[in-house]
Amino acid sequence: MQALDPGDPRSVETSGRPYRLLARLGSGGMGTVYLGRSAAGRAVAIKIVHPEFAADERFRERFRREAELSATVGGGFTAPVVDAAPDAPAPWLATAFLPSVPLRDAVRTSGALPPAAVRYLAAGVAEALAEIHGAGIVHRDLTPANVLLTADGPRVIDFGIARALDAATITNSETPLGAPGFMSPEQAAGDPIGPSSDVFTLGATLMYASTGREPFGTGTWHEQVLRLRSERPRLDRVPDEELRALIAECMDRDPSRRPTAARLVDRLGAEPVAWPPAIAGEIDRAREGGRAPAGR
Structure with missing residues (x-):
């Protein structure tokens, strides 16, 4: 502030x-x-x-x-x-x-989150996406900057560039929107996208929370998009085996093979956990x- x-x-x-x-x-x-x-x-x-x-x-x-x-x-x-x-x-x-701290800032300041906190994060963001998709919206910009850590759990914000599933005529659907390190392959290619694109970016966000690194490295917008479209994320950097498998499913390059947000909610069901002390202090x-x- x-x-x-x-x-x-x-x-x-x-x-x-x-x-x-x-x-x-x-x-x-x-x-x-x-x-x-x-x-x-x-x-x-x-x-x-x-x-x-x-x-x-x-x-x-x-x-x-x-x-x-x-x-x-x-x-x-x-x-x-x-x-x-x-x-x-x-x-x-x-x-x-x-009252919160963006996930992006929390990781930059305090480092990667412990596995229990990442599972709690995953459950909350998946539930938010299930509600968003149920309203007929694709978020399109789910990144660590748009996930807030509050004392009561994670919150998803900023539907400012979200696009209604039936609103393709309003803007050019070939225009890729979003942060290059957290776009789905189909979004980066300018292809039509649906809720499964948000699931891919959920996986990318969980990978960032688990490792403290963006899934496709740093660099210019074009460099990151090129890696996204031609390389696979370094999942071996995720220290927890269960989270590694979850992220791999979410970041499958084939949208049809990704789980839905609703399925993730049923699967995760994590108990609330406390954020690391430094993050809790920032929230206070x-x-x-x-x-x-x-x-x-």
């Missing part, structure tokens, strides 16, 4: 409902996320999209549709959508604020930040 930059907005509003922006939570390829507070004092995470997207009417149409669809996703392992303004000069989406600090007075 960081202080607002001089050029950051101080508030957003829709239909007479104002939200005051208090701090920056992070920034990504699609927008910047802020800690906000409603007039009634509810803490929310508000993603404001970058100007280059706001100027694209096709994007606005997709954003509007996906905001509506995201609001239908239930379950305990996602961040509920509470408000959105697709027609604002800079479109934004508000979700419940979750995020909780205190969310409680900061609105006049901060």
Whole structure:
């Protein structure tokens, strides 16, 4: 959590409902996320999209549709959508604020997670995907940056570039979206994708959590995509045999052979475990930040 930059907005509003922006939570390829507070004092995470997207009417149409669809996703392992303004000069989406640490940051700071924590992570993310897919959505960008570790378990966020299964006419379906180290082979090739693509990226995310390394190495976007399309992940780096087998199934190059998210939920059923102490401490600090007075 960081202080607002001089050029950051101080508030957003829709239909007479104002939200005051208090701090920056992070920034990504699609927008910047802020800690906000409603007039009634509810803490929310508000993603404001970058100007280059706001100027694209096709994007606005997709954003509007996906905001509506995201609001239908239930379950305990996602961040509920509470408000959105697709027609604002800079479109934004508000979700419940979750005191948390992104999996990406947790691994960068504290290293790979222990096997029991990875199994707990796998169960929660699989349940989130089952809810998302049940609503007719493919996430398309399931990465360690979009998985939050909270005191109550993992949460999947950012359906900003998710695409409804029946919305192929809204944008060019041949455009590959997502992080190159965490795309499925079919997504990298620009082929049509479905829920099984998210299962592949779940496997890649679990491999990152288990090893502290991206499945297809580092480098430029094109270098990573080339490895994704021509090489297999180094599963021998995963220290736990059971997790290694699970990740291998999820990352099968043939989408038809991957398990569904619902099957993974039935199979995993992990008991809650405590995150490593360093991560738990970061979550506590995020909780205190969310409680900061609105006049901060």
